[in-house]
Amino acid sequence: MELGLVGLGKMGGNMRERIRRAGHTVVGYDRNPDLADVHSLEELVGKLEGPRVVWVMVPAGAATQSTVDELAELLEPGDVVVDGGNSRWTDDEKHAGELAAKGIGFVDCGVSGGVWGLENGYALMYGGDAEHVAKVQPVFDALKPEGDFGAVHAGKVGAGHFAKMVHNGIEYAMMQAYAEGWELLEKVDSVTDVREVFRSWQEGTVIRSWLLDLAVNALDEDEHLDRLRGFAQDSGEGRWTVEAAIDNAVPLPAITASLFARFASRQEDSPQMKMIAALRNQFGGHAVEKK
DSSP states (O other): OEEEEEOOSHHHHHHHHHHHHTTOEEEEEOSSTTTOSSSSHHHHHHTSOSSOEEEEOSOTTHHHHHHHHHHHHHOOTTOEEEEOSOOOHHHHHHHHHHHHTTTOEEEEEEEEOGGGHHHHOOEEEEESOHHHHHHHHHHHHHHSOSSSOSEEEEESTTHHHHHHHHHHHHHHHHHHHHHHHHHHHHHOSSOOOHHHHHHHTTSSSTTOOHHHHHHHHHHHHSTTOTTBOSOOOOOHHHHHHHHHHHHTTOOOHHHHHHHHHHHHTTTSOOHHHHHHHHHHHHHHOOOOOBO
């Protein structure tokens, strides 16, 4: 099938390549002309045959809103817009309504996989009407990991980004637990090789995971994380998860504490946040701050 892809950064660029490897045609647009196949959204839409599917991979908020607004004027009834960025689920409901008024479908899709997705595939959580999802299904099949798992039609519009938001909240808490354990091991005199303790956990333990593997990778590159500053950003999704928990009276003590721990990293050079920063760099290519 043909796909228009808007936003060709770390995630979008690799997604374009994976979709093409599956035999589909991708027309990509990015504000950076060195990355783009076309020079405008209008040109992108013009190169696709109807009914069109245009996948948006730009930052949440104003950038996504302006892109959806422009596409609403360029697309035709029967076309579908997919928001694969990290938008808030309430924005999905707004965008779906705006596009529906023009006969254009909308699907929201939470995407996880970071810089490893090109080779390993992307975990996909999508929401929307079944008829709109069906038009995008070949692309979902191309992006997902091999096997029976890794993709889900989570429910109505907004369900995909809500599921991805909760996924990221869990990710916060898991990273925080590894970071706290690492700091405690580093603190005591009796443990003389913390990196190898972490490595030993990779097999046969109940806490083995891909995040643990990435922690070992980070420690192999910088055994005591001496080259990192203990600072870690938080994405909007972590905050939104806690806000949704409050709105629905669901207790999330671990996720909430992990979010607040990141706030603490901005007040001083936190040893725990060195590990959080290292993990975010390992799985997502997120920037780290050097000492």
